[in-house]
Amino acid sequence: xxxxxxxxxxxxxxxxxxxxxxxxxxxxxxxxxxxxxxxxxxxxxxxxxxxxxxxxxxxxxxxxxxxxxxxxxxxxxxxxxxxxxxxxxxxxxxxxxxxxxxxxxxxxxxxxxxxxxxxxxxxxxxxxxxxxxx
Amino acid sequence: xxxxxxxxxxxxxxxxxxxxxxxxxxxxxxxxxxxxxxxxxxxxxxxxxxxxxxxxxxxxxxxxxxxxxxxxxxxxxxxxxxxxxxxxxxxxxxxxxxxxxxxxxxxxxxxxxxxxxxxxxxxxxxxxxxx
Numbered sequence: 001x002x003x004x005x006x007x008x009x010x011x012x013x014x015x016x017x018x019x020x021x022x023x024x025x026x027x028x029x030x031x032x033x034x035x036x037x038x039x040x041x042x043x044x045x046x047x048x049x050x051x052x053x054x055x056x057x058x059x060x061x062x063x064x065x066x067x068x069x070x071x072x073x074x075x076x077x078x079x080x081x082x083x084x085x086x087x088x089x090x091x092x093x094x095x096x097x098x099x100x101x102x103x104x105x106x107x108x109x110x111x112x113x114x115x116x117x118x119x120x121x122x123x124x125x126x127x128x129x130x131x132x133x134x
Numbered sequence: 135x136x137x138x139x140x141x142x143x144x145x146x147x148x149x150x151x152x153x154x155x156x157x158x159x160x161x162x163x164x165x166x167x168x169x170x171x172x173x174x175x176x177x178x179x180x181x182x183x184x185x186x187x188x189x190x191x192x193x194x195x196x197x198x199x200x201x202x203x204x205x206x207x208x209x210x211x212x213x214x215x216x217x218x219x220x221x222x223x224x225x226x227x228x229x230x231x232x233x234x235x236x237x238x239x240x241x242x243x244x245x246x247x248x249x250x251x252x253x254x255x256x257x258x259x260x261x262x263x264x265x
Contacts, residue, residue: 026245029257032200032238036189080243084214087246111243118240121187129191 027080027111030118033126041130048123059133066124073117076110083107153212154205156223160231160260162199167231176232180225184235185258195261201227201236202257206250214244220256233260 034047045055057065160167184190203223205215220241228236236258247253 026247026253026255027243029202029240029242029255032240032257032259035197035259037197077243080245084244088210088251107243114243122238125188129189 025106027114030115033122044126048126050123050127054123054127057127059131062124062128062133066121069117069121069124073114076113079110080107152208154207154215154219156203156205158201158203158223158227160199160201160227167199178229178232178234180229183225183228183233185221185225185239186237187239189237190235194264196264198231198233198260198262200257201260202255203227204253204255206247207252210251214252215254217241220254224256224258228260231260232262234263235261237261
């Protein structure tokens with residue numbers, strides 16, 4: 001009796017772990033940019049991978065580029081949020097009945113986009129502060 | 135069977151009372167900053183902490199450390215943590231280490247983590263203004 005219960009618990013634990021891997025995993029917050037203290041402008045530009053074309057951008061252009069980045073971030077977050085609802089439902093069903101998790105999304109592409117967009121945002125913020133843009 | 139179900143549901147409601155829990159860490163140059171070393175006098179009011187996605191360029195400051203917090207929902211039935219909850223957790227942590235502001239604030243995306251059905255991470259750099 002005890003052995004059979006133990007076996008059941010083990011099956012549930014394994015299934016729960018498998019579900020955890022299959023569902024949309026949480027995306028970590030992007031890494032913080034380099035500390036600017038004690039660094040020259042040239043060093044920061046290099047560390048932030050800012051290219052020549054970015055350097056000639058004027059304040060209004062930087063402002064509109066930042067706006068576009070923020071819009072793209074919102075779009076990608078919406079994709080993840082949309083699938084999160086679906087993943088939650090799959091999660092409830094999976095946890096209750098140990099059904100195969102079909103259709104769970106991990107949104108790998110959206111998450112990668114968000115990482116790249118944050119890098120761009122950090123570049124734009126630095127360029128704005130470098131040019132004293134309001 | 136009915137008794138068991140009642141117990142399970144009662145436990146679920148009890149646990150659901152705490153909708154979220156959070157964990158955090160503060161590091162500087164890769165080393166953990168010990169909160170115990172901060173005196174009560176140095177600690178700040180979380181409500182007064184400035185939070186920005188950008189840098190602060192009009193005032194000189196000293197970096198205290200990088201804060202990383204994760205807000206987790208307690209059970210699968212609780213609502214997902216929001217960026218606002220993460221910001222509050224960041225502010226609380228910053229206040230504990232005597233910071234005036236958190237710059238470069240950023241969030242992850244809600245999803246399943248090893249410890250929770252819904253986790254959201256946030257990061258920021260805690261700073262203190264030079265007088």
